[in-house]
Amino acid sequence: MSISENKIKEEITKRWDYSSQRYDTYHGHGIKTEEETVAWTAFFRQVLPGERLNILDIGCGTGEISLVLAGMGHKVTGIDLSEKMLDRAKEKSKALAGRHGELAVDFRIGDAESLPFEPGSFDAVVTRHVLWTLPNPQKAVDSWTEMLKDGGKVVVIDCLWNDGSLETRLRMSAFILLMRIVERNDLSKDRYTPEINAALPNSRGLRPDTARSYLEKAGLKDVGLIRLDDLVDIQKRHMPFRYKISYKLNYYAVHGKKELYH
Template sequence: MTRSDRSAEEVKARVEEYWDGRADSFDDDSQHGIHGDEQREAWLSVLREWTGDPPQRTLDVGCGTGVISLLLAQVGHDVTGVDVSTEMLEQAREKARAVDHSLEFRTGDAESLDEPDDSYELLTGRHLIWTLPNPETAVREWRRVVEPGGRILLVEGHWDFPEPFEGYEEIHDDLPLYDGRPPEELAAFLTDAGLENVEHDPLMDAVFWGQEPNYEQYVMVGDVPR
């Protein structure tokens, strides 16, 4: 992978444009939205197992249309969602209003969060880290806003498709973790970035995605050192 001469801000602008364009239809895909009680309960079970006893002060980074944010709120956590895409955030706010959940959604950069130090007990992100031009910077920032002893939870995957995703043709070389990573590699990356007790578990049951997944999917957690 060879990075171009584009600045990180130029890459982020392309990413924002792409996800703004996906906002209206994002949840229609069973791999993204929640379609049915069985799928919902499967995700709630995972979140209950890995996030700790509620309520946790939680920041859902790259929250998109609020799929995970709303599930976290249903578990009982106090959730703030942040995303670069204003169109995605509008979808998230509409869904929160529809189910009468009190969540806060605001625009933000996963690599430079407008949050005080140690302000959260839990930080989550689903299929986010591959979209970032500076993932090492992002993890440092996540450690900063999560209090010592808090947890970072990521839902990630690894794919190796022959062609880049539509919309990412020009910028995929600017994303160091594009294509995702096998769980062992991401675990090593997070450990090198300073997280402790990093562990992962597969999410390969079709119930999570509405179909058999066509690439490796998993949940990964790590603790911020005390």
């Protein structure tokens, strides 16, 4: 018997609630340096030119990307299934407002596959490290596209983090062992069960072509690929050895534009 959709979402939420306290400490997730913030800012300027855009950050988690976008002057709505991830995002947003003035950012509970917004509400939908964890990725991208105004863009940032090769498996095992020894962090609790993984078509991450095809099938135009090697280089320079040994990511962004009347 296959596991119900509600049960899948419940388990996914539980896992991210559990991960919420440590999430920002993980290199590659938490933005660790000013240099990395500058690189993300430059990337978003390139892919989303324009001032004060109305942006939806899907699966915003602890708000790392939402806060970069809000810091650029955009109006950002971040949604996520996990209340505890969102609590971290709200705390960080409050702390930043204390230092730099109020940011136009709103974090709220929501499901990436069933959005609580009116169609045509946003100039852009952005999502980082989320498509892989959705049971119905095409349905999700279709609904994100519906949320866009004419001329709006979907931007998906992701990677294939486990290609199933022996090398990757060895690297990941070494990472798990070193995290247990050095950080006393048992990463087995930071993972989905085999049952949940079986319900996710991209549980090991996605190749760029897979992400691309979701955008194309959703009817987005001018679908393009940007490799994020420069960002990975910055992240790598600041990583401890235990991360460097496992971090061999083919990190990318795919983006596409909604064109209604052309």
